Structure formats: structure tokens, C-alpha cells
Amino acid sequence: MTFNVTEVLEIPLGVGDITVERLLYFAVILTVGVIFAKVVATNVRRALSERLPVNERELLAKLVYYAIIIWAFVVALPQLEFDLSGLLVAGGIAGLVIGFASQSVVSNLISGLFLMFEHPIRIGDNINVADVSGSVEDIRVLSTVIKTYDGIYIRIPNEKVFTSNITNYVHNAARRFTYEIRIRHQDDANEAIRIAKEVIETHPFALKSPAPSVFVDNLGDNSVNLTAYIWAPARNWWEVRTDLLWKIKRALEENGIEIPFPQRTVWFADGLEVKGGSGERKE
Amino acid sequence: MFGRYRGTFRRECGDILVEAESVDGLVTYRRRCAGQTFERILVSNTGEVVINPVEPVNLPKEITDFLLVEFSPMMIEPGASRTVYLKFPVEIGVFVESARDIEVLDVFAFGTQKYTLYGSPTNGVIARYYESAVYPEIPQVDPFREGVMELSIHNTCREWVEVSRVVFESTDMKIYYGDFVAATATMKLLTKTMAETDFVDAPLRPGMVKSIELYTARKIPAIDRGYLMEWGFS
Numbered sequence: 001m002t003f004n005v006t007e008v009l010e011i012p013l014g015v016g017d018i019t020v021e022r023l024l025y026f027a028v029i030l031t032v033g034v035i036f037a038k039v040v041a042t043n044v045r046r047a048l049s050e051r052l053p054v055n056e057r058e059l060l061a062k063l064v065y066y067a068i069i070i071w072a073f074v075v076a077l078p079q080l081e082f083d084l085s086g087l088l089v090a091g092g093i094a095g096l097v098i099g100f101a102s103q104s105v106v107s108n109l110i111s112g113l114f115l116m117f118e119h120p121i122r123i124g125d126n127i128n129v130a131d132v133s134g135s136v137e138d139i140r141v142l143s144t145v146i147k148t149y150d151g152i153y154i155r156i157p158n159e160k161v162f163t164s165n166i167t168n169y170v171h172n173a174a175r176r177f178t179y180e181i182r183i184r185h186q187d188d189a190n191e192a193i194r195i196a197k198e199v200i201e202t203h204p205f206a207l208k209s210p211a212p213s214v215f216v217d218n219l220g221d222n223s224v225n226l227t228a229y230i231w232a233p234a235r236n237w238w239e240v241r242t243d244l245l246w247k248i249k250r251a252l253e254e255n256g257i258e259i260p261f262p263q264r265t266v267w268f269a270d271g272l273e274v275k276g277g278s279g280e281r282k283e
Numbered sequence: 284m285f286g287r288y289r290g291t292f293r294r295e296c297g298d299i300l301v302e303a304e305s306v307d308g309l310v311t312y313r314r315r316c317a318g319q320t321f322e323r324i325l326v327s328n329t330g331e332v333v334i335n336p337v338e339p340v341n342l343p344k345e346i347t348d349f350l351l352v353e354f355s356p357m358m359i360e361p362g363a364s365r366t367v368y369l370k371f372p373v374e375i376g377v378f379v380e381s382a383r384d385i386e387v388l389d390v391f392a393f394g395t396q397k398y399t400l401y402g403s404p405t406n407g408v409i410a411r412y413y414e415s416a417v418y419p420e421i422p423q424v425d426p427f428r429e430g431v432m433e434l435s436i437h438n439t440c441r442e443w444v445e446v447s448r449v450v451f452e453s454t455d456m457k458i459y460y461g462d463f464v465a466a467t468a469t470m471k472l473l474t475k476t477m478a479e480t481d482f483v484d485a486p487l488r489p490g491m492v493k494s495i496e497l498y499t500a501r502k503i504p505a506i507d508r509g510y511l512m513e514w515g516f517s
Contacts, residue, residue, distance in 0.1 A: 174404045204343055208399035208412045233346055233398065233409045 016081045026079040033072020041065040055122035055139070062141070104159065108142040111162035115139055120166050128167040130160050170234040174207060177230055177241050181214075181248065182223035184260045189216050189224050192257050196228055199248045205240045207231040223260045284375075284427070285460050285492075288332045298393075299427060301377065303332060314377065316391045323388060330381040332388070335494040336430060336464045337376030338453040340411045341390045348453050348498070349410035349510070351401050352432070354417045356447040356517060359472065364437040368418040369449075370429045372396070372411070373464050378495055387497060393428045401450050402514035410450055421463075421487070430464035433487055438472045445517040446472070449480055452510040454498040457484045459491035469509075470516075478516055481509030 009021035041061040048057045099106065116139060121127050125136050127146070134148035144161045146154045169175070183192050193214045200212045210231045217227035228248075232240040249259065284294045284301060291310060293302040300315040303325060310325045312332065325332075340347055352369050359365065377389040399412035416422075421431050438444055449470050459465050465487035471479045486493070 172404045173402070173407050173409055174400045202395065204396040205346070205398055207409075208397055210400060210404075231400065231404075236346060 018080055022079045022081075026076045029076035029079065030072055033069055033076070037065045037068035037072070040068060053122070054124060055119075058123060058138070059116050066141075104157075105142065108158045111158035112139065112141045112143075114162060115144065115158055120171075121161075121168055125171065126169040128169075130156055130164040132156065172234055174210070174231050175234045175237050176210075177232065177237055179228040179230070179245055179248070180217070181226040181228060181252075182220065182259055183226065183252065183257050185219075185224055187224070187257045189226065191255065192226060192252055195251050195255055195257070196226070196248050199251045200228070200230055200244060202247075203240060203244055205232050205236045206244065207233070222262045285335050286333075287380075288334070289330075292332070294334075296427060299375075299391075301334060312377070312388060314389055314391060317393055319391070321389050321391070325379065327379065327381065330379050333378040333380050333385075333495055335376060335378075335492075336373045336426075336458050336460055337390060337494060337497045338456045338458070339372040339374045339392070339413075340453045341374055341376075341497065342392050342396050347398065347409040347411065349401065349408050349450055350413070350453050350456070351399055351410035351448055351450045352413050352415050353448045354415050356445050357417065357436075358443055358445055359436060359438045360443055361438055361441050364435065366433060366435045368421055369432045369434055370413070370415040370418075370422065370424060371432045371466065372413050373426070373428055373430045375427065376495070376497060380495075385495065390497075401448075401512075407514060408450075411453075424463050426460065426463050430458065430466060431487065433465065433467045434470060435468070436470045436472065440472055440474050442475055444472050444475055446470070446478075447517045449478075449516065450510060450512050451480050451482065455482045455509060456496070456498075457482050458494040458496075459486040460494060461486075461488060461491040465491060472516075476513070476515045478512040479509055480512060 009019065009024070011020050012018065041064050044061045044064050045057055048060065052060070115121065121129075121136050121139065121144070123136050123138060127134070127136060129144075129146070132146055132148065132154050134146040134152075134154065137145040137147045137153075139145075140158075143155045143157050146156060148154060181192070181196065183189065193216075196214045197212060200206045200214075206212060207230075212231065213229040214226060216224060218225050230240065230244065252258070284296045284299065288294075288303065291303050291305050293304070294300070298315075298317060300313070302314075303310055303312045305311075310327070312323045312325050314321045338350070340350060350371065352371055354369055357365075357367075372392070372394075374390055374392040376387055377391075378385050379388050380386075397412045398409055400407050401410045402408060421433075424431055434449065436446065449468075451468060456466060467483040467485055467487055469481050469483060473479060484493075
């Protein structure tokens with residue numbers, strides 16, 4: 001018994017005139033398409049690595065990748081004798097059925113496209129969405145990947161991201177943070193304000209404009225409460241915030257201005273009498 | 284100190300020491316400036332070390348491409364042009380260059396840096412901030428601290444305008460050095476709140492040497508058209 005390859009390739013699969021050969025052609029075209037898409041997308045990433053921000057580069061690479069795969073799929077479909085024009089006829093009913101079946105997939109897909117084009121978040125941004133805080137690792141077609149600040153991977157469906165309140169901590173160029181500084185009632189508040197402003201001025205990323213503001217906010221029970229508003233570049237605000245407060249405290253103390261402990265002065269209407277022992281009566 | 288060096292060398296200018304010395308057959312690059320030291324071992328057969336002034340937006344770390352120089356307010360009449368001189372901060376870049384590639388090794392500077400916001404927090408940009416007086420002639424500068432910027436201002440709008448700051452995109456910056464560090468720039472006032480700024484690729488004095496730019500690789504020449512100041516200039 002001889003094994004004839006040509007005969008094997010011409011075996012019908014029982015669906016229309018589709019043979020093993022045609023099925024192989026379909027698979028080969030798709031495989032070549034996927035490999036070609038990967039190569040092109042990688043080169044797009046590499047070529048634009050110095051010229052485009054990471055999120056725009058990734059978006060472009062993904063668009064190129066999926067466009068090539070769709071193109072390969074369309075080229076390969078005739079091998080299965082699939083008439084694309086038939087889709088228009090069958091599309092009505094099939095679309096309805098598929099639509100119901102894949103409602104959440106389509107919803108996530110559309111949300112993903114909106115996220116990619118509307119740009120409420122970008123890769124690398126620090127955000128809070130759906131009670132998850134962290135930095136955006138990737139915005140995919142169906143989901144968004146967030147790495148929390150303690151390094152945990154969280155995948156959120158795009159629909160949830162899109163319909164939730166998104167807090168993007170770094171979307172704007174600059175952001176403000178606040179310090180509350182307490183000094184003793186007997187300290188000179190004007191001098192404390194001058195010293196605090198001087199310390200803030202020395203930090204490169206405490207922005208010159210909008211200018212920092214330090215003022216007496218209220219008079220507390222135990223202290224005069226100063227408030228400092230400081231603007232910093234949105235992506236660097238944390239390092240400014242963690243750097244300046246201790247420097248302000250030290251500068252104030254070096255100039256004799258102290259942060260007070262909670263204290264209470266107690267007055268006795270008839271003075272304080274200590275009974276027993278050798279206590280002395282005070283007026 | 285600015286220039287090209289091959290093999291081992293030592294340059295000391297005031298508080299700055301830059302050297303490449305050979306210890307046990309290993310060449311070590313060492314820099315001391317304002318109390319800070321930086322060292323790297325260099326493995327190179329044919330490479331050169333290039334030291335020159337670079338775009339002043341790298342320290343204490345790179346967060347922006349923009350440079351904002353604030354100066355004494357000037358009132359400029361419609362149609363008027365004037366060339367003035369400003370000072371800008373200088374950062375010193377050290378590069379290692381071979382026949383096939385060039386790479387930045389070190390960036391340092393005297394003094395402190397300050398940044399500011401140009402525009403609104405929503406749409407504005409963070410920029411390196413520097414305050415300068417306005418000089419009618421080239422002022423005296425310490426080449427390791429400050430450079431001289433020749434700024435040609437042209438008011439193309441029909442109203443008097445007040446100008447007290449100029450913002451540049453540092454990726455366009457062309458720096459030349461010789462006895463002093465210099466850059467040439469233009470500022471075209473388009474409306475009362477909008478201006479276009481750009482750098483001119485020409486030395487301020489004949490014989491000046493062009494600096495290697497840190498940001499050349501990131502530019503796309505076809506869309507390199509300077510910077511549009513949309514948030515006012517006073």
C-alpha cells in the first residue's frame with residue numbers, strides 16, 4: 001500500500017468543498033499573518049521608542065498588530081469557501097445571537113477603544129479606579145492591568161474602568177499638597193512663615209509658580225496652626241512631600257520655634273491644697 | 284575644561300575636578316563638583332571623552348524639556364524688533380564617544396535648580412526656571428555657571444505688548460562654547476498672549492564650537508518648529 005500525499009490533501013472534510021489542503025492553506029496564511037504582525041509590531045515599538053510616549057507607542061503597535069491579523073484572516077477566509085458577502089445576509093440574525101452571547105466582551109471592547117482614544121489614563125499613570133490604587137501597567141483591548149503600590153497585579157475589565165470614577169493623580173502637569181504645621185502660641189508666626197517659605201524655596205521641584213503659600217489657618221487649643229500649600233510636578237509630588245516637612249520642622253527648631261505638645265492649663269478657684277505630708281499650700 | 288580628551292586626563296577649574304585616571308590598568312572617570320562625586324570605570328579602546336555645556340533641564344533629574352527665563356519687563360511697540368542678551372543656566376555634560384556611538388556619561392552643574400509651571404495645572408507644562416536681567420550687550424558670565432542668550436524679539440501684532448518671560452523647548456537648543464557659553468534664539472510675538480520661540484543654529488561669535496546635544500535623537504526634524512507660547516509672556 002502506497003501513501004500518496006496529494007490524495008490526502010484532497011480529502012474532503014465534509015463541509016462544502018473544503019479539503020485538507022485548503023484547511024492547511026488557511027492555517028498557514030493565518031500563522032504567517034500572526035508572525036508578520038508580531039515582527040512589524042516589534043519593529044514599530046523599536047523604531048518609535050525614542051520618539052513617542054510609551055502609551056501612544058503601545059497603542060500604535062497594537063493597532064498595527066491587529067490590523068495585520070485581521071487582514072490575514074480576510075485573506076485566508078476564501079480558503080474555507082467563506083463568502084464574506086454572505087455575512088451581510090446572515091449578519092442580521094447571527095449578529096443578534098452573537099451580540100447577546102458576547103455582550104460583555106463587546107462592551108469591554110468598546111470601553112477599551114474609548115479608553116485608548118479618550119486618554120483618561122495612560123500607561124504609567126498613578127490612578128485610583130474601582131477602589132484599586134496603583135500604576136497603569138497596560139491598557140488592553142478587553143481589560144486594564146494595574147500594578148498596585150505593593151506590587152500586586154490586578155486586571156480590571158475595561159467596562160468597569162470606563163463606568164467607574166477614575167482618579168488620575170498625574171493627569172495634570174502640577175498638583176498641590178498640604179502641610180499642617182503647629183507652633184506654640186508664644187512663637188512668632190510671621191517668622192515661622194518666613195522660615196517655612198525659605199525652606200520650600202530651596203527645593204527644586206517645589207514650583208516657583210504657582211507660588212507656595214504659608215499662612216496662619218486657625219488658632220488651636222494648644223497651638224497656632226499654619227497651613228502650607230505647595231505645588232509640585234504631578235509625577236514628582238510624592239518625593240517633594242516626603243522631603244520638605246522634616247526640613248521645615250528642623251529649620252523652625254533651629255530658630256527657636258517649636259512644635260508644641262498638647263497641654264492644658266488648670267486654674268483652681270481657691271488655690272491648690274495638698275493634704276498630708278509636707279506639701280505646701282499654693283495661692 | 285570643555286573639549287575632547289583621549290585616554291587619561293585631569294582638568295581642575297575652581298571647585299570642579301574632572302579626570303580619567305588609570306588605576307591597575309582600569310581607566311576610571313571621576314568628577315567632583317560642589318561636594319558631590321561621581322565615578323565610572325571606562326572600558327574603551329578608541330573612545331574619547333567629550334565635555335561641553337548641555338541643555339539645562341537635566342538636574343536634579345530630568346522631568347521636562349522646557350526652559351523658562353524670566354526677566355525685567357519690557358514694553359514693545361507694534362512692529363518693533365530688538366535684540367537683547369539674557370543669561371541662562373549652564374549644565375555640563377560629559378559624553379563618551381566612539382566611532383559608532385555616543386553616550387552621555389555624566390551631567391553636573393553648580394548651584395541649585397528651580398522648576399515652575401508655565402500655563403495652567405491642567406494644560407500647562409513644567410519648565411526649568413531661571414531669572415535673568417536684560418542686557419543690551421553681551422554680559423560677563425562664568426562659563427561653568429551661566430551662558431549668554433542672544434534673544435531677538437519681534438512684535439508682529441498691532442498692539443503694545445509687555446514681555447517678561449520666554450519659554451523654549453530645550454530639544455531645539457543649540458549651544459556653542461568658546462570663551463563663554465552662548466545660544467541664539469528668536470521670539471516672535473504673534474498676539475498679546477501668544478508667541479513663537481525657537482533657537483538659531485549659529486554661533487554668537489566666530490570660532491565658537493558647537494556642543495553635542497543631549498536630545499538630538501528624540502527630535503523629528505519635519506515637525507521641529509520651535510515652541511508656541513500659548514499662556515502669555517508677562
